[in-house]
Amino acid sequence: MSCVQQFPQHLLDLVKTSKYVHVATCSTDCIPSVSLMNYIYVPGERSFAPEDRSCDYIVFATLNNTEKYQNIISNPIVSLLFHDWITAKNLSLKKRSLSKSSASDQEEVAEGSGTSHSSKLLNLLQELNQSELFQMSATIRGHAAVIAPNSEESSHYKKLLLRTNPDAHVFIEDAKTVIIKVKIQSAKVTDSENNTSIYT
Template identity: 65%
Template sequence: MSCTEHYPGHLLDLIKTSKYVHLATCSPDCIPSVALMNYTYIPCSKSFRDDTSKNDYIIFATFADTEKYENIVKNPNVSMLFHDWITANNLSVRKSTLSQSGTPDPSLTPRGNPMVASSPTHPSKLLHLLQELNQAELNQMSATIKGYAKAITPNSEESNYYKSLLLKTNPDAGVFILGENTVIVKVKIESAKVTDSENNTSIYN
């Protein structure tokens, strides 16, 4: 199914631009598992050349010795949660680089420990973040996507094709994408449920 034909633009934007997806899998014994994953949305127009199904996919990489991969092999039905938790751009949730940080002053750290700042001089980062969150614009919707997962044969042309796209959109996740024991998985998108902050729900099949 092509999502561009069935899903509204705001849902597609969420799927295309979210950094991570929460992936839920389930074992044959009905034991659930959730993992935070890098991913790439692949519209049918960008699917592998031999794929004539006209489906849109979510592509991700996983190690073959993980619980999620074992679950997918035995039970390919999965669920994915997309949510951009914060849309405000001014929150100080990113850590500073070393070049942006000054040299620690031992007199400002307990017992001369340069790794721990004293609380009077450095207020709680968590408290500061919560204060910022109180004034931030939060995202108004989240989407749950149900799909059917299929592992792609490692080192095949299809696997290498999707691996290159996944790496292009997630250059910071090379350790997960290029690992020797990595398997590329594609999830055929089958349905979506969107809920906003007012608890309004829309379902798309």
């Protein structure tokens, strides 16, 4: 059974819907490197090669003259960081809104005449707490493989990447671009309350 079948729905939603992933690689000399990448999630049943259909993959494109590519060639074990940036952004905006409360509003609360504002403030703080409960990060560990350039499989995944990330077409269609598929092997999820779950 694929470890992805054990993933909770909120983790699958995060992996399926995030636009970017941080890809961590390491050289044989133990020098780490991290890159922010466009990607697609490919469930096993939608994999190009029949032999891949018992696993799930993260697929992305990279240039063949990058440190990341050289690291993958020499050390295919990678880590992928997914983060709930939408919740984090909303949380930041709400906190910023709270910090920008007008001086007159603050004076109303201090004088005891700002019941309405006080109620809004309480509701906002409660909403912030709820947002924090759902904020999470997930680190997926996997085994990366380079797909042969100019192969049907490479063309297949390039088309999927372009469909999902049309704004990255210059990069994806570059002559030096190669497609990397990462077989998902395990995941560690941490939420804003420092609760950690591991799936293997």
